[in-house]
Amino acid sequence: MQLGASAAYLWGGASDIWYYQKKQSNIVKAFEIMKKYNIPVGICAHRLEPIMFCEKEGLVPDFYMTFMQDVKVPWMAFKVLAAGAIPPGDGFDFAFDSGADFVCAGMFDFQVELDAELASRAVTKSKNRKRRWMA
Secondary structure, three states, X not given: OOOOOOOEEEOHHHHHHXXXXXXXXXXXXXXXXXXXXXXXXXXXXXXXXXXXXHHHHOOOOOEEEOOOOOOOOOEEEEOOOHHHOOOHHHHHHHHHHOOOOEXXXXXXXXXXXXXXXXXXXXXXXXXXXXXXXXX
């Protein structure tokens, strides 16, 4: 891509708003525009309905950002720590046990080493989850 991006995704706020404002065609248009750049493209949502719409429409992103057990593409869980209300180990365990292939977690520089270790442990512990790994 000309601007140096290695991936792009439709922001969850936009997909949620467009879905509920009955402007679902904007979701499709945004997805199609991003796909033209030949980079991995994802769709994010805070609610399940926009993702269900994408599935129904036959959109096949490279990944989703939300919680979904039945999608056939990798999905990245976000907000798994509830802005610090949930300890990282618990949030990562829950996300990976629930079927997430990746987590997106904000942290300060001094938290990176421990959070990476906790995420690695959570992946190892979630070997018996219901959803197969997709990455």
